[in-house]
Each structure stands twice: as C-alpha cells, then as structure tokens.
Amino acid sequence: xxxxxxxxxxxxxxxxxxxxxxxxxxxxxxxxxxxxxxxxxxxxxxxxxxxxxxxxxxxxxxxxxxxxxxxxxxxxxxxxxxxxxxxxxxxxxxxxxxxxxxxxxxxxxxxxxxxxxxxxxxxxxxxxxxxxxxxxxxxxxxxxxxxxxxxxxxxxxxxxxxxxxxxxxxxxxxxxxxxxxxxxxxxxxxxxxxxxxxxxxxxxxxxxxxxxxxxxxxxxxxxxxxxxxxxxxxxxxxxxxxxxxxxxxxxxxxxxxxxxxxxxxxxxxxxxxxxxxxxxxxxxxxxxxxxxxxxxxxxxxxxxxxxxxxx
Amino acid sequence: xxxxxxxxxxxxxxxxxxxxxxxxxxxxxxxxxxxxxxxxxxxxxxxxxxxxxxxxxxxxxxxxxxxxxxxxxxxxxxxxxxxxxxxxxxxxxxxxxxxxxxxxxxxxxxxxxxxxxxxxxxxxxxxxxxxxxxxxxxxxxxxxxxxxxxxxxxxxxxxxxxxxxxxxxxxxxxxxxxxxxxxxxxxxxxxxxxxxxxxxxxxxxxxxxxxxxxxxxxxxxxxxxxxxxxxxxxxxxxxxxxxxxxxxxxxxxxxxxxxxxxxxxxxxxxxxxxxxxxxxxxxxxxxxxxxxxxxxxxxxxxxxxxxxxxxxxxxxxxxxxxxxxxxxxxxxxxxxxxxxxxxxxxxxxxxxxxxxxxxxxxxxxxxxxxxxxxxxxxxxxxxxxxxxxxxxxxxxxxxxxxxxxxxxxxxxxxxxxxxxxxxxxxxxxxxxxxxxxxxxxxxxxxxxxxxxxxxxxxxxxxxxxxxxxxxxxxxxxxxxxxxxxxxxxxxxxxxxxxxxxxxxxxxxxxxxxxxxxxxxxxxxxxxxxxxxxxxxxxxxxxxxxxxxxxxxxxxxxxxxxxxxxxxxxxxxxxxxxxxxxxxxxxxxxxxxxxxxxxxxxxxxxxxxxxxxxxxxxxxxxxx
Numbered sequence: 001x002x003x004x005x006x007x008x009x010x011x012x013x014x015x016x017x018x019x020x021x022x023x024x025x026x027x028x029x030x031x032x033x034x035x036x037x038x039x040x041x042x043x044x045x046x047x048x049x050x051x052x053x054x055x056x057x058x059x060x061x062x063x064x065x066x067x068x069x070x071x072x073x074x075x076x077x078x079x080x081x082x083x084x085x086x087x088x089x090x091x092x093x094x095x096x097x098x099x100x101x102x103x104x105x106x107x108x109x110x111x112x113x114x115x116x117x118x119x120x121x122x123x124x125x126x127x128x129x130x131x132x133x134x135x136x137x138x139x140x141x142x143x144x145x146x147x148x149x150x151x152x153x154x155x156x157x158x159x160x161x162x163x164x165x166x167x168x169x170x171x172x173x174x175x176x177x178x179x180x181x182x183x184x185x186x187x188x189x190x191x192x193x194x195x196x197x198x199x200x201x202x203x204x205x206x207x208x209x210x211x212x213x214x215x216x217x218x219x220x221x222x223x224x225x226x227x228x229x230x231x232x233x234x235x236x237x238x239x240x241x242x243x244x245x246x247x248x249x250x251x252x253x254x255x256x257x258x259x260x261x262x263x264x265x266x267x268x269x270x271x272x273x274x275x276x277x278x279x280x281x282x283x284x285x286x287x288x289x290x291x292x293x294x295x296x297x298x299x300x301x302x303x304x305x306x307x308x309x310x311x
Numbered sequence: 312x313x314x315x316x317x318x319x320x321x322x323x324x325x326x327x328x329x330x331x332x333x334x335x336x337x338x339x340x341x342x343x344x345x346x347x348x349x350x351x352x353x354x355x356x357x358x359x360x361x362x363x364x365x366x367x368x369x370x371x372x373x374x375x376x377x378x379x380x381x382x383x384x385x386x387x388x389x390x391x392x393x394x395x396x397x398x399x400x401x402x403x404x405x406x407x408x409x410x411x412x413x414x415x416x417x418x419x420x421x422x423x424x425x426x427x428x429x430x431x432x433x434x435x436x437x438x439x440x441x442x443x444x445x446x447x448x449x450x451x452x453x454x455x456x457x458x459x460x461x462x463x464x465x466x467x468x469x470x471x472x473x474x475x476x477x478x479x480x481x482x483x484x485x486x487x488x489x490x491x492x493x494x495x496x497x498x499x500x501x502x503x504x505x506x507x508x509x510x511x512x513x514x515x516x517x518x519x520x521x522x523x524x525x526x527x528x529x530x531x532x533x534x535x536x537x538x539x540x541x542x543x544x545x546x547x548x549x550x551x552x553x554x555x556x557x558x559x560x561x562x563x564x565x566x567x568x569x570x571x572x573x574x575x576x577x578x579x580x581x582x583x584x585x586x587x588x589x590x591x592x593x594x595x596x597x598x599x600x601x602x603x604x605x606x607x608x609x610x611x612x613x614x615x616x617x618x619x620x621x622x623x624x625x626x627x628x629x630x631x632x633x634x635x636x637x638x639x640x641x642x643x644x645x646x647x648x649x650x651x652x653x654x655x656x657x658x659x660x661x662x663x664x665x666x667x668x669x670x671x672x673x674x675x676x677x678x679x680x681x682x683x684x685x686x687x688x689x690x691x692x693x694x695x696x697x698x699x700x701x702x703x704x705x706x707x708x709x710x711x712x713x714x715x716x717x718x719x720x721x722x723x724x725x726x727x728x729x730x731x732x733x734x735x736x737x738x739x740x741x742x743x744x745x746x747x748x749x750x751x752x753x754x755x756x757x758x759x760x761x762x763x764x765x766x767x768x769x770x771x772x773x774x775x776x777x778x779x780x781x782x783x784x785x786x787x788x789x790x791x792x793x794x795x796x797x798x799x800x801x802x803x804x805x806x807x808x809x810x811x812x813x814x815x816x817x818x819x820x821x822x823x824x825x826x827x828x829x830x831x832x833x834x835x836x837x838x839x840x841x842x843x844x845x846x847x848x849x850x851x852x853x854x855x856x857x858x859x860x861x862x863x864x865x866x867x868x869x870x871x872x873x874x875x876x877x878x879x880x881x882x883x884x885x886x887x888x889x890x891x892x893x894x895x896x897x898x899x900x901x902x903x904x905x906x907x908x909x910x911x912x913x914x915x916x917x918x919x920x921x922x923x924x925x926x927x928x929x930x931x932x933x934x
Contacts (some may be wrong), residue, residue: 078427123439127421174866200766207749207799207868209348210766218490222398222747223349225802247802248867275484279375 067096075099133289134282142277148266150277155263161216162233162261169203169252184243187252191240346773350720352747353402355496356512356595356667357675361407363415365671367449369687372673374405378485378493381675388674389687397678397803402731404494406512409527413474414465428464466531475526479519488727497527501534506627508563509536516732517552524550535574540590555736559595562603565625566635569644569660584651584659593735594662596641596742596923597717598669599685604923605642613827619714628706646815646823649883653821663738663780663925666717677745682715682898689713693906696899711914715898716744738780741924746804751797752779752888754927756786758793758872768797780925785932791878792929797870798890805892806865807833808849812873816884830873833866851894853917858896858904865893880931887926891919
C-alpha cells in the first residue's frame with residue numbers, strides 16, 4: 001500500500017458488528033501499543049484489574065469442571081508414550097494435579113485476555129480457521145454444470161494444440177548478409193516450380209529438422225521460436241511459403257497436413273478439469289471466507305511518517 | 312558456420328557431391344522416424360515444502376504448485392511474488408528428502424497425532440511463531456536428526472506410508488503424457504561423517520500403484536550408498552518396477568563421492584564396480600550449489616574449468632584436506648573409472664551427465680533473468696546477493712555464490728514417463744547450466760565431414776554411430792573414432808562461442824590423462840587456433856548497467872565432424888562435448904538493474920553458460 005492513510009471501507013450495516021481493531025496486525029492500536037510509556041501504564045492497569053478480579057472471583061460461587069475418566073486415560077497414555085511404562089498411582093495424581101492447574105490457568109488466562117497479542121496463540125488460531133475453511137472446500141463435489149463452466153472459462157489450459165506436419169528449408173542470414181531476400185525468392189522459385197524438388201538439399205545446413213512430422217504448436221515453438229509457430233499454423237496447406245522468420249534465420253515452409261486446435265468436450269478432459277476446479281475452489285473458498293470476515297471490520301491503517309513513501 | 316565445401320585429409324568435399332550419398336528424400340515425412348528428434352527439457356531434483364529443510368526455511372510451495380509451475384503456469388512464490396517460466400518444461404520430477412518427508416509440514420499444521428509428543432508440540436509453536444523461533448526449531452531438528460534423536464512419532468512408518476502415498480499420487484495426477492511428464496522421485500540424503508554430501512536422487516519409471524508397494528529408503532536405516540543399491544535391487548525384485556539413482560554435489564563430499572574405496576574403506580571389488588555402474592547411471596554435474604565438472608586445480612590447462620566452483624568444504628563447510636578434490640569432480644571420476652576398469656575389468660564410474668536446480672523453493676527457475684534462488688531467503692530481493700547462504704560456525708558461503716543452474720536435455724523418443732526414464736537409463740542426456748541449447752553428439756568410426764553438411768545430421772548420427780552415453784568397441788584397424796557434434800543456440804539466450812571435445816585416456820603406464828580439443832567455434836573467419844590448439848576468447852558484449860548483451864559475436868549454430876588425432880586403439884578412453892555460449896549477464900546483474908542496487912566487486916557480472924554431454928566410451932577388445 002502506498003498512501004499514507006488507507007482505510008478499507010465497510011458497508012454501512014457492518015459497523016454494529018465491529019470487533020476490536022487489534023485483531024488486525026498493523027492497525028492503529030498496534031502502533032500505539034509500541035509506546036514504552038503506554039506499556040508501563042497498561043501493565044500497571046492490567047495488574048490492578050487482575051488483582052481485583054481474582055479477589056472478587058474467590059468470593060463468588062466456585063466454578064466447576066470435571067476431570068473425566070477419559071481425560072485421565074489420555075494423560076496416562078501420554079505418559080506411557082514418553083516413558084514406555086504406565087504411570088504409578090502417585091505419578092498419575094501428579095499428572096491430574098498438573099492438568100487441573102493447566103485448565104484453571106487456561107480459563108483464568110483467557111478471562112484476563114492473556115491470549116491477546118501473543119504471536120504463537122494468534123497464529124495457531126488463524127491456522128485453525130484456515131483449516132476449517134480448507135476442509136469446507138475439499139468436501140464439495142463439483143456438479144456437471146460447474147465443471148463445464150470452469151472448462152469454458154479457462155479454455156486455454158485444456159485446448160488441444162493444432163498439430164502440424166511440415167518441411168522447412170533454412171537460409172542463414174549471416175551467410176546471405178547481402179542477398180537474403182534475393183536468395184529466398186530464388187529458393188521459393190525452385191521449390192514452387194518443381195513440386196517434388198529435392199528440398200532436403202537446398203538452402204543452408206541446420207540442426208533444425210527438415211521434416212517435422214505431427215508436431216504440436218507448442219513443440220514447434222520450442223524448436224523454432226514462438227513467432228514461427230504462430231505464423232505457420234495459419235498458412236495454407238500444400239504449397240511453399242516464405243520467408244518465415246524463426247529465432248535462427250528465415251525459412252521456406254511447406255505444410256503437408258494440419259489438425260486444427262480444438263477445445264475438447266468435458267468428457268475428454270474431465271480428470272484434468274476436476275483437478276483444477278478443486279484446487280481453484282479451495283483457494284476461492286478460503287479467500288471468500290476471509291473476505292466475509294473482513295466485511296465485519298472497519299480497518300484504518302496509519303503509516304508512520306518515515307514509511308510514507310516506501311512501504 | 313557451415314561451408315559449401317570442406318577440406319579434409321581425404322580431399323575436398325562439396326555439398327553437391329555429398330548429395331548422392333544420401334537417399335532421396337522420402338515422400339512420407341513420417342518415414343525413418345524411430346529416433347528422438349527433439350530434446351525434452353526438464354529436471355529431476357526439485358524440493359518443495361514437503362522437504363523438512365525447505366518448509367523450515369519458509370517454503371510454502373508444495374508438490375502440486377511445483378508441477379503447475381513446471382508445466383508453465385504462473386504461481387505465487389513463498390515470498391508472495393508471482394513467477395512464471397519463460398516457457399514450459401517438458402517433464403519434471405519433484406524429489407523431496409525421504410527423511411521425514413512431509414512430516415515437518417504436518418508438524419507446522421499441528422497434526423493431532425504428532426502433537427501428543429511434547430517436543431513436536433514445542434516445535435509446532437516455534438515454527439508458527441515464525442522467523443527466529445522457526446529457524447531455531449529447524450536447527451534443533453537438524454541437530455536431532457544428525458544425532459539420531461528425532462522424536463519417534465516423526466519417523467513412524469504408518470505416517471510415512473500415508474505421506475508417500477499422497478506424494479506419489481500427486482505426481483500421477485499431473486502426469487500428462489505428450490505434453491508434460493512427471494516422474495516419481497525422492498532424495499536419499501546421506502550426510503555421512505558430518506556433512507559429507509553422499510546424496511542420491513532415486514528416479515522411478517513406475518506409476519504410483521507400483522511405487523507405493525515399498526517405502527523409500529531413509530538415512531534412519533542407513534547412510535551407506537551400497538545399502539541404497541541393495542534397496543533398489545529389492546524394489547525391482549518385489550515390484551517388477553525400475554529405478555535409477557543420480558548422485559549430486561560431489562563438490563561438497565570432501566573426497567567421498569567418487570572415492571576409490573568402499574564405504575567401509577576396503578578395496579573396490581568387481582562386484583562393487585558392477586553394482587555402482589548398474590544403479591548410478593547419471594551424475595548431476597551442475598546445480599545451484601556449484602558445478603562439479605572439473606576443478607581448475609586438477610586441470611590447470613582448462614581455461615573454462617573455473618566455473619561456479621564451490622570448494623570451501625563440505626555441506627557443513629568443513630574445509631577440505633589435500634587430495635580430496637580428486638574424488639569430487641565428474642571428469643576426475645571418468646578418469647579414475649578407466650584406471651579401475653583396467654584393474655577390475657569393470658568401470659564403476661560410467662555415468663552420464665544431467666543438470667538440475669536442487670531448489671528448495673518448489674520453483675524450478677534456473678534462468679539468469681528469472682532466478683528464484685535456493686531458499687525463500689534467496690528469492691528475488693535486493694539483499695539476497697549478500698546474505699549468508701551457508702554459515703557453519705563462521706565458515707560462510709555468500710548468497711551470490713548460488714548458481715542459476717541447471718536443466719537436463721533428454722533425447723527421448725516421446726514425451727512419456729517411460730520414454731524419458733529409458734533415455735535417462737541409456738544416458739542419452741546432457742546437462743546445461745540453464746539455457747536450452749540443442750546438442751547432438753555421436754561417435755563412430757565412419758563419420759566424414761560431409762555428415763556435418765547434411766540437412767539431417769541425426770540420420771547420419773544414428774545410422775553410422777552411437778549417441779551420447781553410448782559405447783564404442785574395438786576400432787577397425789587403422790581407424791580412429793570420429794565424432795559428429797553439433798549445437799544450436801537457445802532461441803532466448805546467447806550465441807555459441809565454441810564446442811570442445813574433452814578426452815580422457817590411459818597412458819602407457821595405466822595412468823589417466825585428459826586433453827581438451829576446440830573442434831568448432833563461432834566467428835571462424837576471425838578466430839584461428841594457435842599452434843597449441845588454443846582459441847582466442849570470443850569477446851564480451853555484456854552491458855552491466857542495463858543487464859543486456861548482443862548476439863553480434865559467436866554463432867547461432869555450430870556443427871562439425873572431428874576425428875581423434877591422438878588415438879591409440881589399445882587403450883580405453885572417453886569423450887564428451889562441452890558447448891559454451893558467449894558471455895551473458897549473471898543473475899546478480901539482473902538484480903542490480905531491477906532493484907537499482909550496487910553489488911560488490913567480488914561478484915562476477917557475466918557468465919558463459921554451457922552444456923555438458925554424457926560421454927561416449929571407447930573400450931578396446933578383450934578389455
């Protein structure tokens with residue numbers, strides 16, 4: 001983002017749903033939080049609140065929770081994994097005591113908001129949310145219609161290339177620096193006047209194949225260059241053409257046969273389309289899930305002055 | 312460039328006369344087409360977020376996106392940058408580390424089964440905290456692995472089985488024969504003795520239903536490559552499938568990659584040599600962590616040996632001791648192979664050459680102007696040239712030393728998993744440092760200068776000789792091997808400077824020797840060989856301030872027939888071709904221009920990209 005202040009506008013009905021701004025990294029509150037004096041004041045305030053809160057809590061009705069038999073078995077099995085033996089009664093009591101402490105610490109810590117501003121906890125929660133969104137995406141079966149639409153929307157990925165069978169005769173521009181046009185004209189004359197001329201021995205020597213049988217456009221491009229491929233798929237059949245330019249020089253070209261490119265019907269490429277649909281669908285779903293969440297927030301970003309120009 | 316007539320020791324030959332030696336052009340363009348007519352481009356050493364060191368380094372690109380990128384789609388890199396190849400590859404093998412493959416990604420994701428382990432739960436927290444903490448978790452993991460103290464849950468075979476199944480089914484899912492082939496592969500990563508690189512990539516000919524029948528070998532079972540060969544044998548016996556192994560980074564093995572003794576330090580045996588040459592068909596001669604064709608110290612006369620050299624130490628940058636270099640570079644191994652063959656009757660180091668990236672970014676991006684580094688930290692960024700790519704206790708390799716390299720050209724008969732694997736197996740391959748130049752290399756006893764004038768050199772090549780990776784035996788009396796060698800520039804890269812043929816042979820004392828011949832070169836009207844066979848440099852057109860060059864020097868295509876003038880029919884030899892481009896800008900120059908930064912004077916600004924073919928070996932009769 002390049003502007004100094006950049007607000008993401010929210011729709012009018014979203015404001016009542018606004019959550020705390022601190023959910024968005026880099027938001028205003030974060031900048032304020034980096035002030036040392038504020039840190040000091042906040043820590044003081046937090047401790048005060050915590051103290052009064054704990055005081056008041058002990059006087060209220062105690063909360064209850066149960067350490068279930070299943071939980072205890074789980075604790076025991078964790079112990080066994082580490083120590084390769086079951087815990088003794090005394091050890092198990094210790095584990096239970098520790099678990100009770102952990103549970104209480106967790107509940108009270110959450111009430112105090114200790115989870116906030118903790119990078120590890122924030123990332124883990126975000127990741128869990130990502131997984132939920134990702135799971136949603138992978139469980140949906142595409143309908144026939146969805147696949148057809150997908151195929152029609154990105155036909156280039158599935159289009160079957162034109163295939164071309166052709167011969168070429170090469171003229172090396174370096175060897176014909178002064179008479180390239182003339183030599184090409186002469187070459188074409190020879191080739192055209194004798195339809196079964198011994199083309200193999202005309203022109204200049206090259207590693208490029210003289211006869212190219214049943215090549216896809218893509219293969220032609222990889223051997224001769226993209227421009228050459230684009231041109232020869234348009235040429236009329238059964239006659240010599242030239243000069244056609246490649247990455248190496250100029251050519252006379254004779255197309256014997258060509259199968260036009262086509263967009264295959266869904267049945268022919270179903271697996272490929274489905275593979276790509278699933279991938280796109282998952283990505284889209286995660287994206288729209290987040291876009292939906294974003295709508296609930298109004299985010300203001302205040303760039304510090306020093307970072308105004310080059311973020 | 313090509314000439315109308317050439318003079319050889321047999322007299323002057325011209326194209327007109329040559330003609331009659333060829334069959335009349337067949338009317339059917341499909342006739343006579345049983346040989347490979349275009350190189351298929353790809354690589355077989357790409358890591359994704361399923362490799363523990365990659366995901367620990369911040370890689371988020373998994374195998375699916377890696378294959379999508381390889382087949383030409385735009386993807387978003389781990390550092391959030393959109394990236395796409397200049398042109399699609401024809402094939403690709405993702406080869407993640409078999410050790411804890413995919414497991415670190417599960418640790419990060421908080422797989423409930425793994426989170427019961429206190430150590431893994433702690434790592435999960437650290438990884439998700441990112442940056443310093445994540446890096447600390449990675450270092451802890453690497454240390455635990457090298458001490459054999461990884462938490463048991465991580466190496467649980469049940470988990471590995473699930474992950475392997477998913478991994479190979481992704482390769483199958485993206486296998487699209489005729490357009491983009493995928494090969495199942497993994498890397499077995501032995502760092503025996505504290506960072507001595509004995510890594511091998513294992514490449515499958517098979518699809519997932521066969522590959523799933525056995526779990527890959529990990530270094531938890533063994534760090535001994537000889538055990539890997541046994542594993543490969545067991546795999547083939549059990550499943551009826553096929554695998555081959557490709558070692559890499561001999562330059563970081565501190566004298567162990569091509570050692571002339573067994574893993575336990577015993578003398579080599581015939582059986583050992585047979586097993587090695589049976590399973591290790593190829594060697595990855597160029598990649599991001601340096602090129603290991605030949606070290607300049609081992610070949611002081613080779614003016615092009617000093618190329619992307621990494622010789623500070625092994626993977627832990629433990630410095631080398633004198634003598635180690637002799638067992639780290641491909642050409643030395645070819646030479647040592649001849650000596651061993653003389654003693655044992657089998658050449659253990661009879662391998663072909665391939666190039667790959669070894670990128671840990673999930674992105675096979677080896678072009679200088681589109682280089683996406685080795686780890687996310689070396690993805691495009693104004694600082695990447697100056698980062699510490701490796702830092703072991705203060706022994707540092709800098710970011711700029713990473714190479715934007717390489718790819719493999721495979722002469723396969725069609726674009727399918729099986730055809731590509733078969734071509735790899737018969738070593739009909741060549742390595743390049745990134746560009747996609749076409750290189751043909753044939754050896755035989757009957758090539759003549761007119762074959763280089765042919766409009767169909769490959770027809771002559773396959774009819775009268777063997778292609779790269781092949782064997783010549785028992786020279787007809789009075790005849791020396793002849794080689795038909797040609798190269799066509801990459802349409803998007805620099806012109807060609809020269810083709811060299813590098814020969815190694817045993818002298819009268821049974822000691823291996825080497826010699827480099829300049830056999831064909833650009834600007835031949837201006838550049839002549841001197842009395843010693845040396846050629847003046849091609850020049851340099853690189854404009855550093857704009858990151859450009861011009862193809863005003865060199866030639867787009869070179870082809871010739873060369874006959875060995877120093878041939879002795881009684882001694883073994885090998886020959887391979889090295890094709891050099893004219894200088895073009897190195898990746899750091901594109902960085903400097905894009906970011907408008909200054910890069911230190913220690914960093915080279917131009918590079919002569921190159922191709923190395925698999926050798927053709929000559930073995931005299933009765934050897």
